[in-house]
Amino acid sequence: MGEKTISHMVDEVDRYSHVVLMISKTVDELFPETIPKLGSIRGELTRITLNDGESLKSIRNYQKIMRVLIERGIPRDSLLAYVGGGTVGDLAGFVASTYKRGVDLMAVPTTLLSQVDSCLGGKNGINFSGVKNAIGTFYNPRSIIIDVDFIKNSSPDMIRDGLGEIMKYSMIGEHTVFNLLQNGTDVETLQKEDSLSRIITLCLKLKADKVSKDFRDRNGERRDLNFGHTIAHAIESSSKNTVHHGIAVATGMLVELYIGETMGVTDKSLRSFLSAMMARYSVPKIQLRSLGLDTIVSFIRNDKKSMDGKIAMRIPSDTETMVDVAIDPEAIRSHIRSYMDSNESVARSTL
Template sequence: MREFTYKSRDGNVEVLINANHGDALEKISGKYTGCVAFVSRSIANRVKVKCPVVPIIDGEEGKSIETALSIVRNAHEIGIDRDGLFIGVGGGSVLDVVGFSASIYLRGVDYVNVPTTMLSMVDASLGGKTGVNALGLKNVIGVIRQPRYIIIDLSFLESLPMPSYIDGFAEVIKYGITMDRELLSQVMNNPDKLLGRDYEVLEEIIYRSLINKASIVEKDELDRGVIRAVLNYGHTVGHAIESVSNFSISHGRAVALGMICEARIGVKLGYTLRDVPGLLVDALTRFNLVNRVTIDANGLVNAMMRDKKRSGGFIKLPVVIDVGRWDLVRVRIEDLTKLVTEECRSTP
């Protein structure tokens, strides 16, 4: 087992990797006056915790203000007080809504994230961004509040369908290409073991991914500076690809295609070394994350115009310089529109 701690404005966050979630939760919950576990209904029978277990809807359908209100109601009926604990067990959508609910219940109680997908293990579980969808908008209601503990139990990955499992490696490769050359090398050198869900290699890969993300979160917890922008690499175009495809392209694959496109744009802008796009294609292809698709360039541009990083006539775009090096650049909307049309019409 690997573990580390990162600092937040509300105190330290303890991260346990390759831990037994039942054992860890038993120790943690003993520190509180009571606890309740809100669990993805698809895995409710696999959760080992000595607390009331409340199954909730997972996926975007369950990431709503109605679900948050239901969580608050359940916690109140169970008798959770301000010294009680919420436990979220599931993928990113479950962790988002449980974390948000913990943040508003009695003006805030501690919560634990127990991610059960590869994507949530390396991304959504750490960082403190919580929220729900409303008014037809994604994450329009939310707060930044860190979990008190993050428990990564690799046994949850055993039953995860392969397409969902490999989705998480887009985020791992993102950390590697932007911040950690050694991580990228480890991923590219061990595709068979990683695809075979080898615990020893997975533990190291997840550990390095989360260490990288935690180092960014510590420096810019509230996402008001510059440095946290690196976590959005590939997401400006990736989110637009998801939208244009009506979400038929998964998040991991959309981010993979977004990284390739943004690397090509970086080359055209004169920031990115010419071999970076090819290296990304190579790494992502090893995990079957590169779909050959033709994208409606006009639709892609229109979706990007709604990006939250747009400011006036510019979009702030994190750009990789070389493996492990990046910068944040302001790109004119008209220039980005032209480059997206030229470089992102088809992939790879």
């Protein structure tokens, strides 16, 4: 990880007789000089350019890519490398893990969100029947190349999106990141001061630690990382993916903390801290009312984390401890209604 680390890509890629490069069209156009051309590598190169964004993660696009790989006779000992954000990474990971039962995967994440979170941990997937990541596998990349040059001059909105996940790490035990965010002033300063590299390293360390104890998300160690995500996935799906993942996670955490408070398990100060942090970096709060209570609850019911008909969530109880709660879907509805009533303004007109 660091600056100009992308140059390592060629050495790694050169070991394979066949290389498939799945690359975001936007990134390809924005960084024509940064990304190695790979034209002179030893092996055969198949280049697939992708229109990224959440709609990329579809079964149709998965099939299209599989067809290209089959038609080109890509062998099993090939490398699949991706260059792009989390959506390219999630689709590429799923393709790599399923094509001929698995080919080697190289990750080159290019958004803050993908560098700080999605490139590591082995989760991948596509959306199906309106449900986020309904189909996917656990499959680790063989190598991850994080080049901060991709995000140095990126838009404040992209940084804000990444901050959603970064704030999650600050709330689930990464106290140094919490302090860095508390002491920071705004997105532009964060970017200028190069604090982002330090933050990425700290968050990835925490994620790696949790993932190493529970790769398949079975024994609970990894569940801390899902904080905010039950509500976030419902926000993303209800908004037809117009709300980006990181922004949805930030509001998701606020709502889950509110639920924790209502159930008497969460210290009220946590929501105040998070809310202040979001205001400082201008991370927007999504108005759930505008998405519709019924729609949100219907997506929550389909959440992968539901167990025995109850919605399972892990939320912080204070700055040191996380607690598990299991909530009946009807109770979730009344919690969310109460959150909307007490936190979202209602547009009123007077006749």
